[in-house]
Amino acid sequence: MLELDAETIYRHLAQRARETFVGETLKLVGVHTGGVWLAERLKRDLKIADPVGILDVSFYRDDFDQSGLKPAVRPSQIAFDVAGSHILLVDDVLNTGRTVRAAMNEIFDYGRPARVDLAVLIDRGGRELPIAASIVGATIELPADVAVVLVRDDDAQLHLTMEKRGD
């Protein structure tokens, strides 16, 4: 059984962010929910001033109408000025790239950023769009029917679990 230690992988990701963006003024945007947890940790560990922007891309994903998601209203919120900024978009798992495309479009609805980098805890491959992360915590290969899910316990510790996808 593959053990993925989320806290160890996160520390690697944070270190990569420190090295890659040294001297840069980053603004963080997390994809609901796991990406927001990670962005909040990066805000603290990289001492980033601006509040974390939150994106909920459920409505923007191109398969929204196929996914059977409840249209619960969890509006996105970015409290800083996106125009001209260097954004680090944060998500837990990178797979097809469709969430990232949706997230980019949502960011551009707020303004034209100077640059958007992508940080993901796990890159599990399976890309369906020409999307790539700038920094990655860990790259793994998994059967297509296995989902990796980031969870956060009552002590704010992160854990990765695997579950069978679908029905």
Added chain:
Amino acid sequence: MLELDAETIYRHLAQRARETFVGETLKLVGVHTGGVWLAERLKRDLKIADPVGILDVSFYRDDFDQSGLKPAVRPSQIAFDVAGSHILLVDDVLNTGRTVRAAMNEIFDYGRPARVDLAVLIDRGGRELPIAASIVGATIELPADVAVVLVRDDDAQLHLTMEKRGD
């Protein structure tokens, strides 16, 4: 002086396409103008049945209003069914990634593809969005104020030229 032989680089790109997408039914979309020339060559060399789709992303680029482009009407045209298809998006030079983001959005306006791969003749770095090509003819580094331009002569041979970017 760096010599970039466009025909040699193209042959490398075509070989990469053959190896990477063996057994796949690809549909080609070229970005006006250089990407369309390259896509037409790939159509012939990879024996792809469907006509090449043509994208003109001038109107979609996020800096359209800053670029001073004339709003000449060169409408995009994709004559095959995008929904469910495996698209190879072709462009001559990959730089910031903004053209690719615009091209993806335009493709999705036609339907939801199963997959979009990106083929570029030249990856010159300088990414401002988390975009990556699936296959690349050549990767080069250039000063930011130097543009690489693909041209096609009267004998349909491809050439790469470098020019100072406009002020």
